[in-house]
Amino acid sequence: MTNVVRLHTPKPRTYTSAETMLEAVRIQIQRDGRTQQQIAEKTGVVKSTIYNIASGNTKWPRATTLFPLMHALGMHLTITYGRKK
Numbered sequence: 001m002t003n004v005v006r007l008h009t010p011k012p013r014t015y016t017s018a019e020t021m022l023e024a025v026r027i028q029i030q031r032d033g034r035t036q037q038q039i040a041e042k043t044g045v046v047k048s049t050i051y052n053i054a055s056g057n058t059k060w061p062r063a064t065t066l067f068p069l070m071h072a073l074g075m076h077l078t079i080t081y082g083r084k085k
Helices: 017-031 036-043 047-054 063-072
Strands: 004-006 014-016
Touching (some): 017 063, 036 047, 036 063, 047 063
Antiparallel strands (some): 004 014
């Protein structure tokens, strides 16, 4: 069963947890203040891959790309199981 998260967008759309995480990375790349080249040098991820993620051209990046990128952007992944009480 897939966890589903709703984001506030002009046109309602349902995102899976993976899509929500990728959207958060896209936003953080835009807000970071460093160029995509600088982020690429810090992470070892190719600049064109960062561009594709930031522009929404990539839907499912590899974990070996996504997690170093999240780390370089100061993002942390927290996984919770079950329902909050």
